[in-house]
Each structure stands twice: as C-alpha cells, then as structure tokens.
Amino acid sequence: xxxxxxxxxxxxxxxxxxxxxxxxxxxxxxxxxxxxxxxxxxxxxxxxxxxxxxxxxxxxxxxxxxxxxxxxxxxxxxxxxxxxxxxxxxxxxxxxxxxxxxxxxxxxxxxxxxxxxxxxxxxxxxxxxxxxxxxxxxxxxxxxxxxxxxxxxxxxxxxxxxxxxxxxxxxxxxxxxxxxxxxxxxxxxxxxxxxxxxxxxxxxxxxxxxxxxxxxxxxxxxxxxxxxxxxxxxxxxxxxxxxxxxxxxxxxxxxxxxxxxxxxxxxxxxxxxxxxxxxxxxxxxxxxxxxxxxxxxxxxxxxxxxxxxxxxxxxxxxxxxxxxxxxxxxxxxxxxxxxxxxxxxxxxxxxxxxxxxxxxxxxxxxxxxxxxxxxxxxxxxxxxxxxxxxxxxxxxxxxxxxxxxxxxxxxxxxxxxxxxxxxxxxxxxxxxxxxxxxxxxxxxxxxxxxxxxxxxxxxx
Amino acid sequence: xxxxxxxxxxxxxxxxxxxxxxxxxxxxxxxxxxxxxxxxxxxxxxxxxxxxxxxxxxxxxxxxxxxxxxxxxxxxxxxxxxxxxxxxxxxxxxxxxxxxxxxxxxxxxxxxxxxxxxxxxxxxxxxxxxxxxxxxxxxxxxxxxxxxxxxxxxxxxxxxxxxxxxxxxxxxxxxxxxxxxxxxxxxxxxxxxxxxxxxxxxxxxxxxxxxxxxxxxxxxxxxxxxxxxxxxxxxxxxxxxxxxxxxxxxxxxxxxxxxxxxxxxxxxxxxxxxxxxxxxxxxxxxxxxxxxxxxxxxxxxxxxxxxxxxxxxxxxxxxxxxxxxxxxxxxxxxxxxxxxxxxxxxxxxxxxxxxxxxxxxxxxxxxxxxxxxxxxxxxxxxxxxxxxxxxxxxxxxxxxxxxxxxxxxxxxxxxxxxxxxxxxxxxxxxxxxxxxxxxxxxxxxxxxxxxxxxxxxxxxxxxxxxxxxxxxxxxxxxxxxxxxxxxxxxxxxxxxxxxxxxxxxxxxxxxxxx
Numbered sequence: 007x008x009x010x011x012x013x014x015x016x017x018x019x020x021x022x023x024x025x026x027x028x029x030x031x032x033x034x035x036x037x038x039x040x041x042x043x044x045x046x047x048x049x050x051x052x053x054x055x056x057x058x059x060x061x062x063x064x065x066x067x068x069x070x071x072x073x074x075x076x077x078x079x080x081x082x083x084x085x086x087x088x089x090x091x092x093x094x095x096x097x098x099x100x101x102x103x104x105x106x107x108x109x110x111x112x113x114x115x116x117x118x119x120x121x122x123x124x125x126x127x128x129x130x131x132x133x134x135x136x137x138x139x140x141x142x143x144x145x146x147x148x149x150x151x152x153x154x155x156x157x158x159x160x161x162x163x164x165x166x167x168x169x170x171x172x173x174x175x176x177x178x179x180x181x182x183x184x185x186x187x188x189x190x191x192x193x194x195x196x197x198x199x200x201x202x203x204x205x206x207x208x209x210x211x212x213x214x215x216x217x218x219x220x221x222x223x224x225x226x227x228x229x230x231x232x233x234x235x236x237x238x239x240x241x242x243x244x245x246x247x248x249x250x251x252x253x254x255x256x257x258x259x260x261x262x263x264x265x266x267x268x269x270x271x272x273x274x275x276x277x278x279x280x281x282x283x284x285x286x287x288x289x290x291x292x293x294x295x296x297x298x299x300x301x302x303x304x305x306x307x308x309x310x311x312x313x314x315x316x317x318x319x320x321x322x323x324x325x326x327x328x329x330x331x332x333x334x335x336x337x338x339x340x341x342x343x344x345x346x347x348x349x350x351x352x353x354x355x356x357x358x359x360x361x362x363x364x365x366x367x368x369x370x371x372x373x374x375x376x377x378x379x380x381x382x383x384x385x386x387x388x389x390x391x392x393x394x395x396x397x398x399x400x401x402x403x404x405x406x407x408x409x410x411x412x413x414x415x416x417x418x419x420x421x422x423x424x425x426x427x428x429x430x431x432x433x434x435x436x437x438x439x440x441x442x443x444x445x446x447x448x449x450x451x452x453x454x455x456x457x458x459x460x461x462x463x464x465x466x
Numbered sequence: 467x468x469x470x471x472x473x474x475x476x477x478x479x480x481x482x483x484x485x486x487x488x489x490x491x492x493x494x495x496x497x498x499x500x501x502x503x504x505x506x507x508x509x510x511x512x513x514x515x516x517x518x519x520x521x522x523x524x525x526x527x528x529x530x531x532x533x534x535x536x537x538x539x540x541x542x543x544x545x546x547x548x549x550x551x552x553x554x555x556x557x558x559x560x561x562x563x564x565x566x567x568x569x570x571x572x573x574x575x576x577x578x579x580x581x582x583x584x585x586x587x588x589x590x591x592x593x594x595x596x597x598x599x600x601x602x603x604x605x606x607x608x609x610x611x612x613x614x615x616x617x618x619x620x621x622x623x624x625x626x627x628x629x630x631x632x633x634x635x636x637x638x639x640x641x642x643x644x645x646x647x648x649x650x651x652x653x654x655x656x657x658x659x660x661x662x663x664x665x666x667x668x669x670x671x672x673x674x675x676x677x678x679x680x681x682x683x684x685x686x687x688x689x690x691x692x693x694x695x696x697x698x699x700x701x702x703x704x705x706x707x708x709x710x711x712x713x714x715x716x717x718x719x720x721x722x723x724x725x726x727x728x729x730x731x732x733x734x735x736x737x738x739x740x741x742x743x744x745x746x747x748x749x750x751x752x753x754x755x756x757x758x759x760x761x762x763x764x765x766x767x768x769x770x771x772x773x774x775x776x777x778x779x780x781x782x783x784x785x786x787x788x789x790x791x792x793x794x795x796x797x798x799x800x801x802x803x804x805x806x807x808x809x810x811x812x813x814x815x816x817x818x819x820x821x822x823x824x825x826x827x828x829x830x831x832x833x834x835x836x837x838x839x840x841x842x843x844x845x846x847x848x849x850x851x852x853x854x855x856x857x858x859x860x861x862x863x864x865x866x867x868x869x870x871x872x873x874x875x876x877x878x879x880x881x882x883x884x885x886x887x888x889x890x891x892x893x894x895x896x897x898x899x900x901x902x903x904x905x906x907x908x909x910x911x912x913x914x915x916x917x918x919x920x921x922x923x924x925x926x927x928x929x930x931x932x933x934x935x936x937x938x939x940x941x942x943x944x945x946x947x948x949x950x951x952x953x954x955x956x957x958x959x960x961x962x963x964x965x966x967x968x969x970x971x972x973x974x975x976x977x978x979x980x
Contacts, residue, residue: 007693007721008590008614010654013582015604016595016618019874020657023903024593029654032586035575036596039603051603057610075484226537229486390574394581401563402485410491425577 098156099311110191336448665690
C-alpha cells in the first residue's frame with residue numbers, strides 16, 4: 007500500500023478532518039471547469055488525453071521563455087535595424103484595418119505619416135492609408151513591439167535587443183516620456199519635435215554608447231529591478247534608474263558634445279517609464295524563439311490595438327486569436343474620468359507574457375493600488391491567482407515578498423479556460439478622443455474568448 | 467597537521483550567466499558551500515570588477531571566473547578535490563533552486579488538481595467528492611497524474627467507472643469508490659471512516675457502511691485494521707467484474723501488516739462470483755467473506771460469514787488462531803426474552819410491523835436480509851415500499867439528489883421517522899447511527915428530537931413505539947461511541963451491540979407470539 011498524502015477535490019469537510027489528524031492534505035478550491043461550460047470542458051478533457059506530450063512541449067517552451075538572455079546592444083533607425091521600407095506604419099496589437107481602428111491610433115498613424123513627411127496634413131495622411139499607398143502592419147510581424155498605439159516608421163530610432171541564448175533580435179522605439187506623446191495618440195507639434203530630436207540626437211548617441219558598452223544584460227537588470235519594487239509594466243522607476251547607471255558612463259564617453267549628453271540625461275531622468283520599451287523588447291526577444299513548438303499550449307504573445315485583444319499560442323505559430331478588447335479600470339489624471347478612456351491598446355502585454363507586469367504584482371505593492379482595495383495583500387493575491395494559470399515560476403525573476411519564489415510565467419491556455427482566470431494586465435489608459443494623450447493608468451483583463459478559440463484550434 | 471604549511475588547495479569557479487542575486491543571498495550560499503566536506507573556503511559574488519579583484523586577492527578566482535561580467539554570478543570554491551568542489555557547486559545550485567512553497571494557513575488554495583500537485587508534488591492520493599457529473603473528469607486527471615483515487619462522489623455513470631478502473635489497473639493505481647464512501651489506508655481514514663487502531667485485519671469492501679461496521683467490530687474485539695480498501699459499491703457487479711477487488715486482494719495478500727483478509731459486499735454477479743472464487747482461492751492468507759443478502763453456502767474458498775458482525779469476529783478469531791463462532795445475541799437469551807416482552811406488552815394489536823430507517827446502505831441490506839428470514843411479508847428492496855415490514859436506505863440516490871446524505875444531515879430521516887410513527891401499524895422503528903470522520907458531529911442528538919416527537923404522536927393515539935438502534939462507531943471516533951449510546955438509551959432507545967442483533971431484536975418484537 008501507500009502513504010496517503012492527499013489532494014482533496016470537493017467537500018472541504020474531508021480535508022479538514024485529515025488536517026486535524028495531521029495527515030498531509032491540500033484542499034482544492036474547486037469549481038466546475040470552464041465555468042460549467044460543457045463544450046469547453048469536453049475540449050479540455052480531449053486535450054488532456056495527450057497530456058504527456060503537451061507537458062513535455064510546455065516544459066520546453068517555458069525553458070525558452072525564461073532561459074533566454076536578452077542584451078540591449080544597439081539603437082538604430084528602423085530602416086537600418088528592421089529594414090523597414092518607405093510608407094509602412096507599424097502599429098500595436100493584432101492586425102486591424104483603418105476602418106476598425108480606434109481614434110487615438112488613427113490620429114497616431116496620421117501623425118507618424120506627417121512626421122515622415124509623406125503627407126502634409128491629417129486628411130492627406132488618411133487618404134494615403136485608405137488608398138493603400140501607406141501600408142499598415144503589426145509591430146509583432148517586424149520583430150518589434152510598440153507600447154500603446156505602437157507607432158514605428160522607418161526613420162524612428164529603435165532599440166535593438168539580442169537574445170544571446172538564441173541569437174534572435176527584437177526591437178522597440180525609445181520611450182517618449184509621459185503625457186502628450188505619440189504612443190497615447192497625441193499629435194501636436196511638440197510630439198513631432200520630440201520625435202525629431204530622438205531621431206537626430208538621442209538615438210545616435212544611445213546607439214554609439216550601446217555599441218561601445220558591449221551590451222547591457224537585461225535579464226539581470228530586470229531581476230534586480232523586480233527586487234526594487236518594479237513589475238516593469240506600470241512601474242519602471244527602479245529599472246530606469248538601473249539602466250541610467252549602466253548606460254550613462256558609456257554615453258558620456260562617446261558623446262563629444264556635452265549639451266547632447268546633458269539633454270539625453272535630462273530626458274531619461276525625467277521619464278520613470280523609460281525602461282518600459284526595453285522590458286517589452288526583452289519580452290519579444292524571449293518570446294520569439296518560444297513560438298511554433300508543436301503541442302505547446304503556452305501563450306507567446308498578448309497584444310491589443312484598441313479594438314481587439316489578440317494572443318498567440320506556441321503550437322499555433324503566428325496565428326492571432328482575437329476578441330474585442332476591454333477598457334481598463336483605473337485611476338485618472340486630474341480632469342479625466344472613465345468616460346474619457348479608450349479601450350486598451352499596445353504590445354506592452356508582452357511583459358505579462360514573460361512573467362512580469364500584472365502577474366508579478368507581488369513584487370510591486372505600489373502598483374496594486376490600481377486593483378481593488380490595493381496594498382500588499384491585494385498584490386500577493388493577484389500573483390497567487392495568476393500562478394494558477396501559469397506553467398511555472400520564473401527561475402530568475404524572484405520576488406522577496408514570496409520568500410524568493412519566482413514570478414509566475416508561461417500562461418497556459420488550458421489553465422486559463424479551465425479556471426476562467428484571465429491574465430491581468432497593468433496598463434496605461436489613452437484618451438479615446440484623438441489627440442488627448444494619456445488620461446490615466448489601471449488594469450485590464452484579457453478576454454477569455456481569445457483563449458477559448460485557441461483551445462479549440464489546439465485540438466486536431 | 468597544520469593547514470598553513472600543507473599543499474596549495476586548488477580553486478574552482480563556476481559562472482552562472484545573467485543571474486542577479488542580492489548580496490545577502492550570496493553570503494548565505496557561501497556559508498552553505500563551506501559546510502560541504504573538503505571545502506576550505508567558498509564565495510558567491512556577482513562578477514563586478516571590484517568583486518573579481520576581491521576574489522583574485524583571496525586566491526579564489528580562476529580563468530573561468532575572469533570571464534564573468536557584472537551581471538554574472540561567480541561561484542568560487544577552494545576545495546581539496548574536484549568532487550568536493552562539485553559537491554559545493556551542487557549545494558549552491560540547490561540553495562538557489564530551493565523554493566519554499568507557500569503553504570499553511572493564509573496561503574491561497576489551489577484552484578485545480580493540477581495546481582495542487584505543483585504545491586504538493588509528492589501527493590499520492592486524490593480524494594474526489596465533487597458532484598457526480600464532474601467526478602469522472604477529476605478522477606481521470608488524478609489517475610493520469612499518477613495518483614490513487616478515492617472517488618467519494620456518487621451518481622458516476624457505470625461506463626465511466628469501468629473506464630477509470632481500467633486505466634487505474636493499467637497504471638498500477640487504486641480507484642476506490644464510487645458508491646462506497648470510505649477507506650482506511652495505513653491508518654488514515656478517507657471519506658466516512660471510523661477511528662480504528664492499526665492491526666492485522668485487511669478489508670476489501672464493495673460497501674461503505676459494511677466496511678465501517680466490520681472495522682468497528684474488529685476494533686471492539688481488541689484487534690485492528692491494516693488497510694481497508696473500499697473498492698466501490700458496484701465493483702462486484704458483472705458490469706465492473708471486480709476490476710478493483712482483484713488488485714485490492716493482491717495488495718492485502720502481499721501486505722506484511724495484514725494477517726487475515728476480509729471481503730465485504732453485496733452479492734456478486736454470477737460471472738464475477740466465479741472469478742472471485744479463483745482470486746480468493748489463490749490467497750496465501752486466510753479469508754473471511756460476507757455478502758449481504760446472498761444465501762450462505764458452505765463450500766466456498768473462504769470462511770463464510772452471514773453478518774458483518776460475524777465477519778469481524780471470524781477475522782479476529784482467525785488472526786488469533788482460534789475458530790470462528792457466530793453470535794446470535796451478546797446478552798443471555800433470558801434477558802432478551804424479557805426485553806422483548808417488555809416492549810410487546812404496551813403495544814396495541816394493530817401494531818405489527820418493523821420499519822427500518824437507515825442512513826447506511828449496507829446496514830439496510832443486512833437488516834433486510836435478517837428480517838426476511840424471520841418475518842413474513844417483508845417488502846423486497848430498500849426503497850421503503852410495501853405495506854407490512856419495510857426497510858428504507860435514505861442514502862439511496864433517489865433521496866440524496868439535491869440534498870445532503872443522511873449521514874451528514876438527518877433531515878430526511880427525521881421526516882421518515884415522523885411519517886412511520888403516524889402509521890398505526892408501526893410497532894418497531896429500527897435505526898442505524900453511524901459515527902466517524904465526516905459524519906454528523908452528534909448523530910444521536912440529531913435524531914432524538916424526532917424520536918421523542920414520534921413517541922409523543924404515537925402516545926397521543928394510545929400506541930407505544932419500540933425504537934431499536936445500533937451504533938456503528940468506536941470510542942476513538944470524534945462522536946465517542948459510549949456517549950452516543952448513553953444519549954440514545956437515556957431517551958428509551960434500545961441500543962444493541964450490532965446492526966445484526968438490532969434487526970434480530972426488532973424481528974422478535976414484531977414477530978408472531980410464541
């Protein structure tokens with residue numbers, strides 16, 4: 007016979023009796039799978055028949071997600087780094103046609119076109135898109151991730167992140183700062199002026215410094231920042247400070263003109279979210295090799311375009327599974343409220359895909375203020391909940407408040423559908439009216455429908 | 467020997483790339499490594515230029531360590547050999563990988579079996595008690611994860627049971643249940659079970675309360691139970707064919723703690739009975755079997771017992787190397803006769819029938835069998851139908867759909883007691899009171915108000931109602947058997963030492979006058 011160490015699924019009474027007798031027992035907080043939806047439960051059961059194969063594939067994908075070594079190596083114009091051609095505008099999220107695009111993203115596209123001097127005004131810009139003379143494409147298809155509207159055009163400088171475990175690269179623009187910025191759909195002259203400065207002065211300086219540095223180890227950086235209270239989506243203040251510490255000596259060394267160095271230092275120091283784009287590029291660099299592994303049910307991308315929320319699943323390659331995106335719940339800047347909020351947007355949910363952001367809330371109780379009552383208990387509860395839908399715990403992203411347990415990582419479609427727990431994403435909130443910019447910050451859930459569709463597609 | 471003048475101890479370095487750790491964590495690592503035999507000194511540091519200088523000056527840095535950057539972890543060891551260095555590295559890796567699972571009070575409960583297994587990777591058994599429609603799926607997941615299963619739920623389709631048991635056998639696992647909510651594995655009670663000492667008698671039961679009654683009588687006789695495996699209420703049907711009884715018998719036969727094997731069930735299907743004879747015939751250990759309701763035969767390859775009580779006493783006798791001796795009544799015959807007379811005297815002529823109201827299914831069947839051999843006009847089955855003597859198993863699915871089992875909540879039995887008491891033909895109420903883990907905290911206290919009301923209703927109509935009960939339980943049960951017996955006796959309930967004796971007494975009270 008065997009020594010009973012019991013998992014109790016059902017009546018709490020039995021687990022309580024065993025616990026009283028000092029028998030090792032764990033009581034499952036059971037609810038009907040998939041919220042009692044019989045069709046989904048059947049799909050889950052069918053998938054479970056091939057469980058061993060799925061578990062093996064997921065173990066491999068999890069390793070790819072967590073064992074990669076992203077290094078920040080360069081900053082170059084998109085036409086060099088991505089070979090991005092003329093008259094292409096990259097946007098965040100799954101593909102979306104102009105007709106279905108939300109207002110702030112449309113405004114940003116028009117502004118990006120004006121910035122590239124492909125059109126003199128917004129009407130002309132829109133005409134170019136409608137005629138197909140300017141092409142729209144998701145950042146994700148160009149080894150790139152973009153926050154909020156995610157605009158990337160050829161002359162914009164992009165950071166280059168190299169995953170040294172696999173040799174692949176990923177990219178993201180330089181974070182423009184807070185408030186009235188292109189990524190939130192603001193389009194005034196100050197926005198374009200800042201973009202020009204980034205392209206002509208900040209970008210080249212950063213590029214030269216990074217090339218001289220030999221590369222900055224982002225995994226170690228992110229692990230350290232997590233210990234300093236960042237979850238690297240909503241809060242990047244520690245990560246940004248650490249980056250400045252690593253970067254500025256190189257900038258100073260290569261930057262001949264003190265004025266340029268000072269301007270860059272001032273710009274970076276004034277932007278607590280400076281690191282966000284790097285966390286995102288690191289995320290993309292880590293997630294890209296994890297795609298396309300047969301039988302794996304782990305999520306390799308989550309992204310929103312203000313209209314749809316989309317996910318990619320390893321075994322299902324580059325296919326997007328989309329559903330209407332929700333509007334974040336959060337806190338607002340003075341003068342704004344929930345009525346001003348645009349539905350969620352941006353590729354930044356790649357951060358949640360690799361185990362940071364919402365799921366790492368336990369490392370960042372300050373951010374938990376956006377959820378429920380907020381505070382430490384809330385933060386721990388969020389991470390515990392997200393652990394239920396993840397394959398494992400990150401071996402490098404450790405959380406002191408959890409006794410050095412890792413942040414949950416590797417979102418498993420099966421677990422999401424079975425528990426009905428949708429990934430939680432920490433996010434900024436864009437104004438829904440074109441040209442407004444950021445109006446607040448908060449949290450949003452991924453729509454379960456994306457995961458349900460993916461589950462269906464996972465079955466042969 | 468002085469170490470200062472000894473040979474130079476070589477240094478080993480191991481570099482973990484892109485691994486950030488706080489310095490406090492790393493100082494603890496160093497301490498852990500220095501505890502390894504053969505290690506003179508150890509350090510774990512991030513490979514910043516300053517740290518590399520420190521290590522170099524201490525003679526701890528090798529060419530490998532020189533390659534480390536500020537975000538790489540250097541594990542450095544001075545050790546008297548490669549194996550000690552390797553052991554120190556392993557100690558460091560283990561300390562780095564150690565994750566304290568957040569369990570205990572306050573820890574959030576896992577939402578699924580799969581996530582429970584991550585928190586408890588050494589789990590051996592899943593106790594499944596979710597609604598029947600979901601139970602099969604949960605049991606299947608548990609079996610696929612390599613767990614034994616105790617399937618407490620009922621309303622599990624027969625085909626599902628067959629599929630689960632077939633898979634369990636293929637994986638060398640037990641699927642205990644369904645329709646048999648009890649087991650004791652290595653002294654651990656699972657589901658409804660009693661506090662029974664560990665001992666020499668192994669039980670394989672296709673019956674929940676049958677298992678409980680046998681185990682309690684074994685305990686009352688001063689012996690104990692090695693393991694009690696509830697193989698499922700339908701396991702001996704020909705549809706299931708003893709899929710779990712066979713491995714249960716084999717396990718008990720092989721178990722070093724078991725001296726006697728005891729099989730408990732309702733009558734086996736015809737084809738299964740044949741197989742059962744072959745399986746038991748092969749056992750190296752003596753075997754007692756009781757099949758409630760089957761006419762006992764003399765030529766079986768086991769010691770035939772007619773009642774659960776006899777099965778327990780036979781098993782105890784065999785364990786002690788004595789000859790089994792069945793019991794009719796524990797009390798002397800004269801005392802029984804007096805007792806019967808005292809109950810019959812105040813009754814009206816129309817009061818002629820026994821009404822058995824049971825929480826335990828097998829106990830109901832046992833009572834039915836005993837009444838049927840002693841009384842005419844006993845309604846067949848335990849559905850509570852028939853106009854004369856009748857027995858009802860209130861734990862049957864028809865009564866439990868949408869309401870709790872009567873062992874958990876006596877509401878349904880209280881309703882039936884009052885209903886039977888209102889019938890002028892009722893002479894005797896025959897009851898079981900089942901104790902143990904999982905059962906109601908005070909089953910006697912729960913049923914007594916209904917008994918008092920029943921007696922008041924009958925008394926108002928000039929009738930005297932006899933109430934006969936037995937208590938299935940032990941002194942060590944949370945409800946304490948003696949306390950339950952006293953409570954019942956104080957209320958005028960006649961408490962017999964076993965269900966079989968209770969049924970016999972009821973039959974005598976309601977039987978024809980001699």
